[in-house]
Amino acid sequence: MKKLKILIVDDEKRIRDTIKKVIEYHYPEAEIIGEANNVQTAIVSVNELKPEVVLLDIKMPGESGFDLLRHYKPLPFKVIFVTAFNNFAIQAFKYSAIDYLLKPIIPNELVDALNRARQQINNEDYNSKLSTLLSNFENKHEVKSTIVINSRDKIHVIKNEDIIRCEADGNYTRFYLVDNNPILASKQLKEYDDILSESGFFRVHNSHLVNLKYLVRVDKKEGGYIIMKDGSEIPVSTRKYKDLLNVISKL
Incomplete structure (x- = not known):
């Protein structure tokens, strides 16, 4: 070599x-x-x-x-x-x-x-x-507006505002975007939670990170879940429920 x-x-x-x-x-x-x-x-x-x-x-x-x-x-x-x-x-x-x-x-x-x-x-x-x-x-004093996502065969530069939600998929993360073309990224959800948490995203569940900009409603039935603008129903963990309501109240 x-x-x-x-x-x-x-x-x-x-x-x-x-x-x-x-x-x-x-x-x-x-x-x-x-x-x-x-x-x-x-x-x-x-x-x-x-x-x-x-x-x-x-x-x-x-x-x-x-x-x-x-x-x-x-x-x-x-x-x-x-x-x-x-x-x-x-x-x-x-x-x-x-x-x-x-x-x-x-x-x-x-x-x-x-x-x-x-x-x-x-x-x-x-x-x-x-x-x-x-x-x-x-632009270190500004909230970052884009993120680089590595998938298996491409590098994507994505605007944060175009991300509806992220879902854990084993050791990978699946990004759901406004253009309806999901991207499977090569890092775990925790890494993207660390990156996006200051840009209006909230970890509602171990497997789900959502962009609150696209939150439609919170449903209290069956332990609590949220509806996103793309129609997806996302469960909210019990320990995250109060924090979510607190964050929403400040939007």
């Missing part, structure tokens, strides 16, 4: 050394072709060394990791962010479906991220995911 060419960009030598050791011991399928401690050095390295994957810190003195990404259109490599950023940043990564690792580095998480990056090498939709991420950070 051809070795994956990797560039490490982080202003902390300690972090760069840790990443190198993890890759050397746990991912022999990769070759570290260079490292950089700032954006300008990274640009030179990218142009000369042609990495396939860049492990990129966000917060560095002077220019940030995002400035490196903005330098290229389209991006000639796949990126895995290595960050100690806050919860907002994690939310933005999840919205865009771009890989990230939290410091301190956990070896098996780095290996998993590299495997995913290898699979994305020839993915032509990758730059749309990246543009969603950059938009999310540039």
Whole structure:
């Protein structure tokens, strides 16, 4: 198997050394072709060394990791962010479906991220995911209006307002949209609950996340369920019922 060419960009030598050791011991399928401690050095390295994957810190003195990404259109490599950023940043990564690792580095998480990056090498939709991420950070005080959804063979950029509801389907999540074309996404419902909860969505049941914009009515019969605009009847769990009524009262 051809070795994956990797560039490490982080202003902390300690972090760069840790990443190198993890890759050397746990991912022999990769070759570290260079490292950089700032954006300008990274640009030179990218142009000369042609990495396939860049492990990129966000917060560095002077220019940030995002400035490196903005330098290229389209991006000639796949990126895995290595960050100690806050919860907002994690939310933005999840919205865009771009890989990230939290410091301190956990070896098996780095290996998993590299495997995913290898699979994305020839993915032509990758730059749309990246543009969603950059938009999310540039508008970090606003509620995010789009989400990136990975299905088996496509990457979908969907407006939140076009999602009626989400339903758990084993380890997957089925999205029901206003255009009546469901999408089976490759993540569990909990992940999308974390992402969409600030955008008018409510987890009414372990298996159901709904967009309250499309709620038609709450029916108290048979333990409680709701009717959505697409005609679906969604059960409401007992422990969620009062919370749902409280949220609805504030709409």
